[in-house]
Amino acid sequence: MAGKVENYWGVWAPVWSALASFVFLLPVINNYIPAGLGQWLNTFAEKLTTYFSPYLHVTISEYGQENFRRSKFYLAVEAYLSHACSRRARKLRADLGKDAKTLQVTVDDHQEVTDSFSGATLWWRPSKTTSARNVISWYPGEDERRYYSLIFHRRYRDLVLDQYLPYVLAEGRAVTVRNRQRRLFTNNASGGGGGGYGRGKGVWSHVPFEHPATFDTLAMDPDEKEAIIDDLTAFRESKEYYAKVGKAWKRGYLLYGPPGTGKSTMIAAIANFLDYDVYDLELTAVKSNTDLRKLYIETTGKSIIVIEDIDCSIDLTGKRNKTDDKKKSSNVGKDDDDKVKLPGETDKDETSKVTLSGLLNFIDGLWSACGGERIIIFTTNHKEKLDPALIRRGRMDVHIEMSYCRFEAFKVLAKNYLGVKEHQLFGEIQSLLEETDMSPADVAENLMPMSKRKKRDPNACLVDLIDALNKAKEEAAEAKAREETEAKAAKEKEEAEARMMTKQGKVISQSHC
Numbered sequence: 001m002a003g004k005v006e007n008y009w010g011v012w013a014p015v016w017s018a019l020a021s022f023v024f025l026l027p028v029i030n031n032y033i034p035a036g037l038g039q040w041l042n043t044f045a046e047k048l049t050t051y052f053s054p055y056l057h058v059t060i061s062e063y064g065q066e067n068f069r070r071s072k073f074y075l076a077v078e079a080y081l082s083h084a085c086s087r088r089a090r091k092l093r094a095d096l097g098k099d100a101k102t103l104q105v106t107v108d109d110h111q112e113v114t115d116s117f118s119g120a121t122l123w124w125r126p127s128k129t130t131s132a133r134n135v136i137s138w139y140p141g142e143d144e145r146r147y148y149s150l151i152f153h154r155r156y157r158d159l160v161l162d163q164y165l166p167y168v169l170a171e172g173r174a175v176t177v178r179n180r181q182r183r184l185f186t187n188n189a190s191g192g193g194g195g196g197y198g199r200g201k202g203v204w205s206h207v208p209f210e211h212p213a214t215f216d217t218l219a220m221d222p223d224e225k226e227a228i229i230d231d232l233t234a235f236r237e238s239k240e241y242y243a244k245v246g247k248a249w250k251r252g253y254l255l256y257g258p259p260g261t262g263k264s265t266m267i268a269a270i271a272n273f274l275d276y277d278v279y280d281l282e283l284t285a286v287k288s289n290t291d292l293r294k295l296y297i298e299t300t301g302k303s304i305i306v307i308e309d310i311d312c313s314i315d316l317t318g319k320r321n322k323t324d325d326k327k328k329s330s331n332v333g334k335d336d337d338d339k340v341k342l343p344g345e346t347d348k349d350e351t352s353k354v355t356l357s358g359l360l361n362f363i364d365g366l367w368s369a370c371g372g373e374r375i376i377i378f379t380t381n382h383k384e385k386l387d388p389a390l391i392r393r394g395r396m397d398v399h400i401e402m403s404y405c406r407f408e409a410f411k412v413l414a415k416n417y418l419g420v421k422e423h424q425l426f427g428e429i430q431s432l433l434e435e436t437d438m439s440p441a442d443v444a445e446n447l448m449p450m451s452k453r454k455k456r457d458p459n460a461c462l463v464d465l466i467d468a469l470n471k472a473k474e475e476a477a478e479a480k481a482r483e484e485t486e487a488k489a490a491k492e493k494e495e496a497e498a499r500m501m502t503k504q505g506k507v508i509s510q511s512h513c
């Protein structure tokens with residue numbers, strides 16, 4: 001939006017100059033004339049300025065009606081100007097951002113910057129007023145009030161109000177999102193951090209999210225990876241589509257597979273790819289369906305809600321053991337812990353009472369009025385243990401199997417860990433990986449050059465990996481042989497027992513005869 005710098009005083013310069021002198025002198029004149037006349041002169045000066053000036057001013061103040069909060073529009077303008085116009089300003093203000101890591105540069109006070117939009121030239125001027133009162137203020141922004149003035153010709157009034165300002169708001173927000181420090185939230189208060197769960201503060205505590213995993217570092221089949229990236233991209237760009245078909249803008253992913261195959265790493269890669277916050281939901285720390293609902297409502301848009309190891313978190317299979325059956329089944333669909341407690345009465349049962357139906361509601365987000373895109377991810381080592389209702393399409397839309405390391409995935413790890421794309425040992429490794437189930441975590445561990453010898457020579461890492469694969473292969477063969485022997489022994493025992501039973505049966509029937 002770079003614009004030609006022009007002076008908005010233009011041909012009206014002499015008139016403005018005279019007016020400005022008059023307005024400037026007014027406070028001095030006011031000291032020597034009666035109060036009534038002074039007030040009249042002030043009003044007159046204002047009217048004169050408004051009447052002659054072809055320019056309009058829009059003021060955007062830092063603090064709105066509520067003194068505690070900085071105006072969102074002001075922040076958006078600040079972000080927009082620092083991004084779009086700060087290059088053209090001569091005086092800048094530099095500060096550390098919210099996370100105290102990134103440098104933020106904004107246009108300094110009283111520095112006018114120009115912008116242009118659909119042929120219109122606009123001037124932005126950041127200013128501040130300082131309170132004359134000799135009172136120390138408790139509230140931020142009371143003593144010093146910053147504001148932006150936007151000045152433009154009145155013929156652009158509609159353009160500015162209807163198009164330019166909404167554009168500045170949207171652009172400013174986008175810049176803020178790009179610059180923000182993403183966060184990892186957790187509902188497990190013992191994990192440290194800010195507001196504890198259920199203590200009247202926020203229900204989530206958070207730390208900066210700094211996981212370095214990306215899709216480039218994720219070792220898996222390239223075609224599957226591409227399909228996931230496509231799916232995520234389509235989701236991110238489908239706001240209108242979801243609105244059109246009347247669906248909440250959310251998508252569920254089920255990541256399943258053996259330990260160490262990259263499920264948690266994949267979540268970090270997705271978060272980094274989409275630039276979303278992550279809410280790591282510890283289900284065992286949630287006491288009731290009501291609390292689960294509160295947690296959902298307090299999540300923001302552009303976020304990933306994660307429940308790791310869902311099969312271990314809670315009994316969600318719907319299959320209850322007989323003794324507990326009666327008690328637990330009365331829980332399904334109800335929030336029995338919603339009932340009013342007597343004063344002083346505490347929760348005797350500290351265990352989670354989240355039910356399957358509570359979780360299903362959570363996923364469906366039926367009671368949620370919050371907009372904005374959300375991704376829900378479950379991880380599990382045992383997909384077969386999960387209730388089909390929990391993972392049906394529509395809830396968990398995409399099922400992704402994270403499998404043992406095969407050759408294509410190995411090549412990604414070799415490139416990332418050793419910087420090696422081709423090697424004479426690759427052939428041997430390929431055939432070993434096809435025959436042996438080794439998790440990417442174990443392969444990665446073998447490739448890590450953690451000793452001086454390995455650091456000097458990537459070859460040593462590959463040789464170590466071959467040794468580990470051969471060992472794993474032998475162990476797998478031994479385990480298989482053991483299993484076969486045990487199965488054979490069990491079968492023989494069963495047959496012997498059956499023979500014995502038949503024999504006994506015959507004896508009994510003969511004695512009856």
Ligand SMILES: Nc1ncnc2c1ncn2[C@@H]1O[C@H](COP(=O)(O)OP(=O)(O)OP(=O)(O)O)[C@@H](O)[C@H]1O
Nearest residue numbers: 217218219258259260261262263264265440441444
């Ligand atoms: N597919 C992969 N690509 C790259 N690195 C991987 C992959 N899988 C595992 N790793 C490495 O192994 C470590 C453990 O992986 P991760 O925690 O993602 O496994 P997981 O599937 O979540 O295991 P679990 O089921 O035990 O939670 C990671 O820190 C990562 O360095």
Ligand SMILES: [Mg+2]
Nearest residue numbers: 263264308379
């Ligand atoms: Mg994991």
